[in-house]
Amino acid sequence: MPALYRPFTKKYLYFDDFWNEEQYQLNKIFTEENEYENIVICFPAIGGRTKYWCFSTKIIPNLTLTSVDGTQCIPFYIKAEEGTRQSENITDWALKEYQEHYSDPKITKWDIFYYVYGLLHAPGYRTKYAANLRRELPRIPFAPNFRAFSEAGKQLADLHVNYESQPEYPLGMQEAPGKPLNWRVQKMKLSPDKTAVIYNDFLTLTGVPLQVYDYKLGNRSALEWIIDQYRVKTDPRSGITNDPNNPEDEQYIVRLIKKIVTVSLETVKIVNSLPAEFE
Template identity: 55%
Template sequence: FVTNNGFLDGIAFDGMRKHLAQDFTKIYHIDLKGNARTSGERRRKEGGNVFDDQIRVGVGISLFIKKAESTSETAEVWLYSVDDYLKAREKQKFLTDSENYTNVPMKQATVDAKHTWLTEGFHAEFDTFIPMGTKDAKAKIGTASDVIFKTYSAGVKTNRDAWTYNFNQNTLTQNVQQMIGVYNTEVARWAQQTSREVNLDDFVESDDRKIKWSSGLKNNLKSGKTIYFFSEKVRISLYRPFAKMNLYFDRMLTERVYVFPSILPTSNIELENQVICVSGIGSSKLFHALTTDTIPCVDSLEKTQCFPFYTYNEDGTNRQENITDWALAEFRTHYNDNTITKWDIFHYNYALLHHPVYREKYEMNLKRDLPHIPFAENFWGFAKAGAQLADLHVNYESAPKYEGLKSIETPGMQVDWHVEKMRLSKDKTQLKYNGFLTLEGIPVEAYDYKLGNRSALEWVIDQYRVKVDRRSGIVNDPNRESEQRYIVDLIARVITVSLKTVEIVNGLPPL
């Protein structure tokens, strides 16, 4: 079989690999790589696609053998992956020269308990570290022990970002109120129809310029639920790294709120709570983490998973520390130090998640599991660094502006802080802000602070531009009437944050 090779290591295919191993005696697979849906160094390693780069998915050739006389309960799995960086023609030549699968130097895979075939790069000791969180602890199966955080949550998922996110609060309010009006009209119309044969999808208003439907919203319509606009539901959200937007945070218009009504239930809670966000299981990009005090989008990192310090009732009462008493006791016992607090553990976690050795060594483990935290020798070195990093990242909008940035103004033009779309120079030391202004003197070290496949500064440049949603026609304009210098100042602040982050990370104690 010639197939998409995503089943080789995809978490969603764990069950498929299990059953293939049960159903066959031997499995041979040649991984031809070529997955264009990756980025950075991983994308370069994938090389060209064997089908002359005409498709974007990775490709593999599988041979499944079943012997009737075999008594084995699980198959032998034999794998071969072509070299990194090969072009399409080189892969085609490899197949031609091989002639037969028996001429391919395959190696028998050591399949683990999770039915992982590609186990190269995994480190068994990772599983001996303390998990930041588990589904069992989250579901309160037994006592909240053997984990650091009692609960965690994915970032929120709206399924209608163009409608419920916007840089401009007034624009967001108008968009949401318009959609609510259309929705409530459809609720009333649906209630009046009597035929059971009417198809809801055909019945409702389908103009993308008026409303964005989702399965959840349609179910609410079937139930006859109406929506009311409340201004207090307009919240600040971390949409992407170092890019906050206004969000209309409502259970009916936000398709998946997950645990966030109990993590950041009101705006006031943002003054005291913090959330460590990490890239989630199955991420294609390198592991990254970011702390915030606002509601994060599920795509703020990649498949974002969030670990809060506090949890609450949904009205903001009954504040509870989310780090387990068990974890506090474990840390105090291990380090023989009863002065350690839960905030210290929170910050220790955050710093350790930034450690280059941790990220590199456990790269493969972090793609298949939430972080597990080891006991480093120097607890306080990590805890203090983590506190610095958290303060820097949560309060990035008030960070000092980088003083080495030089403003080059176009002669004869009026002062103009309005942004349409910014562009970096090839060497990335200059930023074309607009026709009036170019910023010069961006230090190359600022790009060393990366979140996924972009640096923090590149995330700002990517997000702070005027966008028009193709389907709805909604305009998302980051320019602020009341703070015309906000974006240009943000650039200078994020450069400072980036340089300071790199400095702190480079100074972390050894693991």
């Protein structure tokens, strides 16, 4: 089954008791028998040393998603026991609290889930509670404008969960004269001014907006995660080579880069539009 090895980087996982001894609660969150597709909000585990981040996905995330310090996940659906049906991870009591606080009976559990995701992106919240977020799970205040955070969170979740479906940003395609057509990646790198991605000897993607680098997950921007992960690399101990090139879709990585530029710019735009007041 597909799994999220690094931000915007999928690998295939053989998720089975025989191969995965420590599954934590993932076998109650992601199973083939699930009635509903699940979404989780990921963020640094307690004690994490990187700058605070959060990300959402509908596939199993790696424990070390952005660093060796670990990752914590909060799902929308959960199973109390193996074999039981999915239930919402937001209680009826919590739903009632939100509805009564905001005098809005139309608030749903999905609204609350997206509200949390939006709030966790708020720069003011991250700054004020930076120390707390390193040593405990996030505490969620009642922001004055619930709907603004909830709607922003829903937009952000759609961008991050469905990143492969986002439109491609119109980067320039600069081909090297005299070089044969080649979509194969060996090891990409950024130009010194970070406005271009040197894809290979044949192709350079130009016109990367610098605002792209404002969207960070841990110590790297989303685009830098792509450049770091989509390269040919051989493990010195096992001799196994990781090759991200897909002969059935040679231009996938080029399209992915363009989509991640879109995701990054839209994320920054939404985050900058969040209300300043969060409690």
